[in-house]
Amino acid sequence: MKCKICGGPAIVQLPHYNMNLCKDHFIHFIQKRVKQAIDRYKMFSYNDKILVAISGGKDSVSLWYILTKLGYKADGLFIKLGYDHQVKPALDIAQKLADLTGRKLIIEDATRYFYGKSVFEAAKILHRHTCSLCGKVKRYLMNKATIEYGYDVLATGHNLDDEASLLLGNILHWQTGYILRSFPVLESTHPKLAKKVKPHCLNYEKDIKTYVDLLNLPYLQQTCPFSLGAKLPIYKSLWDNLEKYQPNAKITFYKGFLREKNKIFKIQENQPKLQECNICGYPTINQTCSFCSARISLKTKIEKLNS
């Protein structure tokens, strides 16, 4: 097995690209894919201030590492969704990465918005699905931090598997308002709404895992215990089955979509009219944003429980 680039011994098989690579050329290749995505989809420039959302998983850890390596001004954002002892392993990793990259780590504490409760407890009290509330809180606080700390763009670690699966799910259910949102760049449409980008969108999840392992980057191994039963893993396993027969099915599908979407689809992106939340001032389609609404409900429920 020979490296396609240098002819030396290859250690990584990439059937989806029909090639094998040695360690150095594989590492270079993964980094190049990030650079390609940034440039091709006009994500940001070297002058922009980038905030990378760090969960502690392989995707966000490698993204932050690669962006700094490529010379971008990228700081990290860690959102504490639970109590100190729950988030310590992830936070330790985020801090190690800050040391490694020599960049700033911003820490946002979600529990201070939820009267000291963790997001998981808040979901229980509100009788809400944990993933749904957690997603809402993360989106809100990522956006808020990007705006308030003066960053130009928010980058998240979503990889090709995430994006191809999300797109497939939206197509299988003809979620027409969401199909065109399956794009790795969401422009800002309001002064308080940050531009969002996904620079890992061309990298396979398994390749990112190989990358962090080869570089011995610290990352959380376990997946979120709440994500069981979520739909995305179903589509991911569909892709894995399909790629047994067509090794590049996922990347062909996703890149084809990115290239041709405006020629293929008539539908418009959901672009709801935004106003400012009457409590926090951040953009929302309602009078009060859903983040503030959740906080109000939670306060009422906690008061009831305590009375």
Added chain:
Amino acid sequence: MKCKICGGPAIVQLPHYNMNLCKDHFIHFIQKRVKQAIDRYKMFSYNDKILVAISGGKDSVSLWYILTKLGYKADGLFIKLGYDHQVKPALDIAQKLADLTGRKLIIEDATRYFYGKSVFEAAKILHRHTCSLCGKVKRYLMNKATIEYGYDVLATGHNLDDEASLLLGNILHWQTGYILRSFPVLESTHPKLAKKVKPHCLNYEKDIKTYVDLLNLPYLQQTCPFSLGAKLPIYKSLWDNLEKYQPNAKITFYKGFLREKNKIFKIQENQPKLQECNICGYPTINQTCSFCSARISLKTKIEKLNS
């Protein structure tokens, strides 16, 4: 387990419709789905003369049976693709169905176009993929028979699994010219090009199997030995995996497409300019149609082999 309609004991579970049915109501239900497809997609009326392509498999057998049961003027067409001993089991079934329905069976012999060779032998001599040549021959002779015997429309047994899988495959590869052809009605665009319809398009393959088994209709059990390695079965197994989690995923996807396709897609159907083949006179995009071209190549190759 109770029948959703009459409350009697149910014998068929239909998780994809979230109901169970007794034998009589299940049989009625499958027939009603065919009628719905005919009416909703404007396939044909009671005045039209319909030719049903009969392979001997459960789909075409049940389709012919149901169409005559619904009162349509539907005759059968059987295409002999191989030598007599190869096609006998299928032809016997087609003839039994003709007796059962009291309708005419037209038999077309493909071997007479291929200098006495079976389509499978012709493919070998031509170094062509069997499925590709066989598909071409069937499409050509089905169209020719429909036109020459004066039928208004050609009906084939394609079921929901076929159609949803074909559509999914076209989307996964962004075969934009073919996406909109995943419609159960293809109108005639030339006097020698028959209108084609798929009245079983709303019925699940497994339900059709239950239907023919419950009615003890004769049909070929084995699938075509040449279809191994074809792509459609891969997409079919993807759907089966998906429906373990979302029992109605397939029908939701396909009906959603049929309902919304003109709102969703900007792309146009491939509508190539047709001219008449300089040999047979049937419509083609080239001077000589691909059926006649294959015949010419075959003749040359056979002459070479015999010289």
